[in-house]
Ligand SMILES: Cc1ncc(C[n+]2csc(CCOP(=O)(O)OP(=O)(O)O)c2C)c(N)n1
């Protein structure tokens with residue numbers, strides 16, 4: 177019996193449309209209006225400025241640790257720009273630009289990093305989930321949401337995100353496999369910045385790409401230039417078209433570099449070289465997109481400056497709002513910790529709420545409820 | 561004797577154990593060149609190299625599952641889970657296998673491994689970086705669970721955990737890593753797992769705690785002495801499974817009153833077990849019901865309000881006074 181090579185349903189493509197100098201491959205260039213292109217740039221710039229401002233705020237102790245997203249704007253915006261409001265957005269944590277584009281008020285996003293649950297509340301009118309900290313776990317939710325879309329007969333797609341390192345978790349494999357088996361309309365976007373904190377990609381996987389893992393699940397996988405917003409947009413758009421036609425999930429492996437420390441608590445000097453960072457600096461997504469727009473005659477320094485001034489003003493306002501909210505009685509109410517865990521507050525939490533109120537000298541504000549489970553910390557009497 | 565903080569003393573214990581026994585290996589996310597996100601594995605990779613200190617893929621189930629395999633095959637793995645809030649991914653391996661192989665094989669196949677993880681609140685961290693879920697592991701037959709409260713016992717417990725023939729969960733109260741320093745002896749100390757310590761003798765009330773809440777308990781004991789003339793006996797459980805019943809039961813027999821303090825949630829928590837054992841053993845000595853002062857049965861609030869969740873000195877004093885007034 178001779179050895180034969182197996183053929184698979186899918187091969188892995190690469191996609192890049194605009195190069196580092198802003199030159200475009202005309203054959204692949206998407207049909208976007210001038211206004212749409214400038215909008216895209218503005219969202220990316222906005223996100224970048226917010227990231228920079230957040231770093232200042234963090235350094236001043238006005239917000240806590242956060243994962244920086246500088247350099248991730250093309251992956252985020254390119255993909256999210258291709259879905260409708262009614263579609264689903266299931267994020268990880270480095271998709272600042274997506275949150276902004278989906279209409280999350282900036283002050284709310286800032287509240288999250290300032291340590292408030294209120295920052296995780298999705299705005300009305302969009303199908304969005306909040307930041308997900310345990311990596312890859314959100315991917316199964318995305319698959320389930322997509323499965324429900326199929327069951328309900330809704331033609332909505334799900335856009336979900338994860339990092340290169342996160343592809344090592346079992347939940348990544350289960351998530352994509354479920355979506356594949358159930359033909360769920362899910363686009364899995366890997367923000368492949370080549371690092372998981374200190375660990376370079378080769379410590380996560382022996383495959384050259386994340387994209388080729390798609391073959392193992394029988395779904396299309398594309399290696400996308402993650403610093404090229406148009407490439408990400410086109411790849412996502414195509415994946416969405418397949419999904420809406422009932423052809424199931426796609427895995428997009430969007431390659432970029434983690435231009436920043438992992439979070440504000442990390443020190444990359446310990447584990448990677450400056451040369452490498454410099455090599456990638458040239459490929460950075462905002463510079464590239466700006467060059468493309470300049471060549472098209474859509475953008476110049478003056479226009480960009482004007483955008484920046486407007487954006488900075490918006491950010492200033494949002495920071496002010498955030499800080500007012502952060503000091504407000506409502507958001508600083510510790511007793512609220514008991515109110516949202518279940519639909520109805522069970523008795524034992526009523527008791528604990530009273531206990532905390534008592535320790536704050538505010539016992540009269542919370543009813544003690546005469547109940548047999550009352551802890552002795554307040555009222556029990558000997559023999560009573 | 562050298563003065564050091566807890567981050568350093570755990571690091572020292574790992575270093576000493578690796579020097580002493582070539583079967584000890586350290587693995588986890590970012591434990592190699594990065595030396596751990598809390599720098600607990602500092603210097604280990606430089607000294608012992610890739611074979612004994614290695615970064616793993618980002619998969620907690622993988623880290624613990626392969627540690628089980630390595631332990632079965634003669635090594636002594638010390639697996640780091642970056643934050644205790646991520647070890648649920650590994651729970652399946654711990655419950656189904658680490659905890660059971662010895663019993664399943666009537667002692668033939670054993671799993672001498674340590675899973676260590678930073679636990680608890682108080683460092684202004686994000687969601688899933690602040691909880692204390694040690695009770696889950698106490699509720700898993702076949703695991704041992706320890707939690708140090710300072711540099712000296714942290715090192716001694718780590719040695720005990722690595723030497724132990726069974727799987728040990730070693731939870732590190734991360735808020736204590738760099739909070740204070742202590743004298744640590746030059747010689748290796750090993751502390752038996754399953755022994756509590758009376759860290760402050762007293763006769764009027766027993767305060768029982770472990771981990772990060774030991775400090776507020778000791779401060780409370782001091783305050784009660786100064787302000788009320790009350791002599792509180794303070795017990796550090798150190799080992800949560802097995803639990804040293806004798807030490808706290810004897811103390812309560814003497815004082816007749818007790819407050820049990822921990823940061824983890826109350827329902828079915830370690831304090832619930834302690835109170836049950838008090839009831840079973842010395843019920844008739846009690847002068848007052850025993851109070852549980854614990855985290856509430858809700859997720860730790862995001863950091864702007866996490867301090868309201870954590871039992872602090874004032875809350876311990878107040879709980880003691882209530883018990884004493886009863
Ligand atoms: C289950 C789980 N384990 C560990 C962590 C801690 N952690 C946060 S981010 C991160 C690295 C993630 O790397 P990658 O998936 O590449 O995403 P990136 O941060 O590079 O965007 C780790 C280990 C976590 N959040 N969740």
Ligand SMILES: [Mg+2]
Pocket residue numbers: 339340341367368369370371372373434
């Ligand atoms: Mg990454």
